[in-house]
Amino acid sequence: xxxxxxxxxxxxxxxxxxxxxxxxxxxxxxYVLLAACVVFAAVSVGFVGSILQKSLPTWLHHxxxxxxxxxxxxxxxxxxxxAMIVGTxxxxxxxxxxxxxxxxxxxxxxxxxxxRRLRNIVATLVELLAAVPSIVYGLWGYLVLAPWMYxxxxxxxxxxxxxxxxxxxxxxxxGPSLLLAAIVxxxxxxxxxxxxxxxxxxxVPQDLIEASLSLGATRWQVIRKVVLPTSRIGLFGxxxxxxARATGETVAVALIAGGVAKVQFHLLDPGTSIASWxxxxxxxxxxxxxxxxxxxxxxxxxLSFSLSLVSRWLVSRQRKxxxxx
Amino acid sequence: MSExxxxxxxxxxxxxxxHSAMQLKDVAVSFNGRVAVRDATFDIAKNRVTSLIGPxxxxxxxxxxxxxxxxxxxxxxxxxxxxLLEGTDIYRGDVTVTELRTRVGMVFQRPNPFPTMSIYDxxxxxxxxxxxxxxSLLDEAAETSLRSAALWDSVETRLKVxxxxxxxxxxxxxxxxxxxxxxxxxxxxxxPTSALDPIATLKIEELMTTLKERVTIVIVTHxxxxxxxISDDCAFLLMGEDRAGELIEFDTTEKIFNNPNDPxxxxxxxxxxx
Numbered sequence: 001x002x003x004x005x006x007x008x009x010x011x012x013x014x015x016x017x018x019x020x021x022x023x024x025x026x027x028x029x030x031y032v033l034l035a036a037c038v039v040f041a042a043v044s045v046g047f048v049g050s051i052l053q054k055s056l057p058t059w060l061h062h063x064x065x066x067x068x069x070x071x072x073x074x075x076x077x078x079x080x081x082x083a084m085i086v087g088t089x090x091x092x093x094x095x096x097x098x099x100x101x102x103x104x105x106x107x108x109x110x111x112x113x114x115x116r117r118l119r120n121i122v123a124t125l126v127e128l129l130a131a132v133p134s135i136v137y138g139l140w141g142y143l144v145l146a147p148w149m150y151x152x153x154x155x156x157x158x159x160x161x162x163x164x165x166x167x168x169x170x171x172x173x174x175g176p177s178l179l180l181a182a183i184v185x186x187x188x189x190x191x192x193x194x195x196x197x198x199x200x201x202x203x204v205p206q207d208l209i210e211a212s213l214s215l216g217a218t219r220w221q222v223i224r225k226v227v228l229p230t231s232r233i234g235l236f237g238x239x240x241x242x243x244a245r246a247t248g249e250t251v252a253v254a255l256i257a258g259g260v261a262k263v264q265f266h267l268l269d270p271g272t273s274i275a276s277w278x279x280x281x282x283x284x285x286x287x288x289x290x291x292x293x294x295x296x297x298x299x300x301x302x303l304s305f306s307l308s309l310v311s312r313w314l315v316s317r318q319r320k321x322x323x324x325x
Numbered sequence: 326m327s328e329x330x331x332x333x334x335x336x337x338x339x340x341x342x343x344h345s346a347m348q349l350k351d352v353a354v355s356f357n358g359r360v361a362v363r364d365a366t367f368d369i370a371k372n373r374v375t376s377l378i379g380p381x382x383x384x385x386x387x388x389x390x391x392x393x394x395x396x397x398x399x400x401x402x403x404x405x406x407x408x409l410l411e412g413t414d415i416y417r418g419d420v421t422v423t424e425l426r427t428r429v430g431m432v433f434q435r436p437n438p439f440p441t442m443s444i445y446d447x448x449x450x451x452x453x454x455x456x457x458x459x460x461s462l463l464d465e466a467a468e469t470s471l472r473s474a475a476l477w478d479s480v481e482t483r484l485k486v487x488x489x490x491x492x493x494x495x496x497x498x499x500x501x502x503x504x505x506x507x508x509x510x511x512x513x514x515x516x517p518t519s520a521l522d523p524i525a526t527l528k529i530e531e532l533m534t535t536l537k538e539r540v541t542i543v544i545v546t547h548x549x550x551x552x553x554x555i556s557d558d559c560a561f562l563l564m565g566e567d568r569a570g571e572l573i574e575f576d577t578t579e580k581i582f583n584n585p586n587d588p589x590x591x592x593x594x595x596x597x598x599x
Contacts, residue, residue: 116400207437210395211500214431215451215507216423225454229441321440 051301055294066295072261074281079292081274081299083261088273088303090264091182091253092246098186099242103193104235108223110194111201123198130191138252141184142176146256149183150175154268168266176258179267184256185246193242200234201227203322233321237314244307248300250275274300345409346371346511346541347392347429352406354387354396360569361387365406367560367575369511374533374542376556376578378549380593383562384570385545389513392543393429394422410510427455430504431513435520436496438488438503445484447499451507466506473539474502475532494525501532505540512536514544518551530555549594553582561590 058066062078069080110122150173157163158170167179204227212226213219228235258270259280272280274296282293345368353363362384369375377385387396394415396402408415415425430451438447446453448470449463457463467484471477476498480491488499497517504512514533518526533542533555546552552559559581561574574581574590585591592598 205437207433207435208439210398211431211433211437211503212439212450212454213395213398214393214426214513215454215503216427217451217454218423221454225450226439230439232441 048301051294051297055291055298057288057291058295062292066292067299070261070263072277072281074284075286075289077288077292079289080261081292081296083263084272084274084277084296085299086263087178087257087271088247088275088300090178090267090271091185091257091273092243094179094182094267095185095189095246096239096243098183099190099193099246100239102186103190103197103242106190106194107198107201108227110198112219112223112227123195126191126194126198130195132191134188134249134252137184137188138255141180141187141252141256145184146175146180149180157268164266166266167268168264170268172266173268174258174270176256176270177268178257178264178271181253181257181271181273182267184252185249188249188252189242189245192245193238196238196241197231197235200231200238200318204230205322230321231318233314234318237311237318240307240311240314244304244311247273247307248275248304249273250279254279274303344371345369346411347543348407348409349388350407350409352388352391352404352408354384354391355403355405356399357401360567362562362570362572365560365562365572367558367572369541369543370558371541372537372539373557374537374544374555375558375560376552377543377545377560377562378547378552378593379562379570379573380564380598381547382564382568382570384564385562386515387570388562389515389543389545392511392513393426393431395431397422423455427451427507428509429511429513430507430509432497432500432504432515432517434516436493436500438491438496438499440487440489442488443485444480444488444491444499447488448502448506451503455507470502470506471499473505473536474498475528476502492525494521494528497521497525497529498532501529501536505536509540511541511543514542516545516547519547526551549596553578561585561587561593563589563593 058079062069065078066081067085068082069078070082071078071080072083073079106126110119110126114122154167154170154173157167158173160166167173208226208230209222212222217225253273254276257272257276259272259276260270261272261277262269264271278293278296278300281289285293347369349365349367349369352365354361365388377389379385390396391404392408392415394404396404404416410425410428413420415429438444439450442450445467448467449457452463452466468477471480476495479495480486480499483490488496491499497520501512501517518529521529530551533544536542537557544552544556556578559576559578560572561581562570563573565571574585574587576585581590582594585594
């Protein structure tokens, strides 16, 4: 018995040695792989580094303006980023509310109420929608949703009590608006949210559901008291991923937000977002304006880094919760 | 075999006829027209442990799950025949399924406390599902059920701790306590010890022997020694020619293991197949 395992080890050792020290094969694949890795590292460092470097003048001379200043005077400056930051937050958060409310209902229905044969079809359709390029959503928002909102929805919204406080002066409205951008963003991130939240909900173990039913729970109680709490952390993860997609979205917002660099708290007034402002301004920018746009880019990068870090952390925590079950 | 015989000779209890918690009359379960188990006719006697044994695919679990209507969830599932609880057909139109399930509780193969709830919240979850909010009632039920599940002493001081901190055996006893909190008449157990180590298994088995004083137990088990050790009555199922499970024999465990009517039962309990 002992002899056997000794000989096993010997063979094993030999194999390892051959695999590890065969110099001919090591030279080429080892270095090719290493080279690929080095190229990637260099590209990443170069990319982040050059953006930081280009934005440096702004951070050195006008660090406050780019975050808290309003008004963007091209080409002389000042270049205030507050309108873009606020616009990004407004559109993304409203979009998120829309997507989470509709999306959660959709995910729950897909998992629990749609017949099994339809379930996979619907789930696949949702994932296909999540993969549609955003320019298509932007185009739809611009050509279909905007005229319809302007003709039918906006007048109705303006007839609400306190409409001016919430939506602004009707004479300032001409179609494109923060609300329109938020709605299109909401529609756009909805499939993303549904695709992830559906999976999170679907992996709640069946026997937990059966256990609660066996205690006399109704279906609704099972969902509210067991399924949603069990998948809670993963659902937050899905929310943050959807938010990350909304904040980074460029072209759709550029088409339909109105492109006005003004801090707007009136939702039917035109506004802009960081990403769409960069997209529309960079072509004619020079000198300090380039640096200011780069600084906005850094802000956007930080925002999306932190959002995806948070969502990754949440998803891994959800895995741990389920691993404990 | 000699072991099981010895165990059984010590545990000969005469069945009390006409005193059933549940009665099965010609019960069959099918999924989309394909029969999974059929011909199940037997009585589950009150305050006894009834075991369902048989090889994989013989329909034991399918039959067990028909007893608290868990198949209601499965599209295409159909239960025919009659299953009576205290004389009432549980599949009758006016029976509320949620109420039925409070009377016929269930413990699962894998210890499955609700992961987001504390020990306390797990135990009283069923009561809360059924609208009981009064703290004194919940506290009392929690203590009584945890005591019945022989868990109170080890968790008394940490009721607010997450249930996932308990060991596998403790988690399973927590699940038993959770089911007992509803004060059910019948407790269904689907291979409750298959995920547990031998010591935890022994504790659950001991628990079942004391629990049958207050609740009728139906247990599915793959472990024949377990069936012999703890059950009073035993149903033996087998997969038929057409791959549908069927009831071969039902009798006292003593009879099934020592002197069954059907030669196939003897073959199985002797370990000749399965």
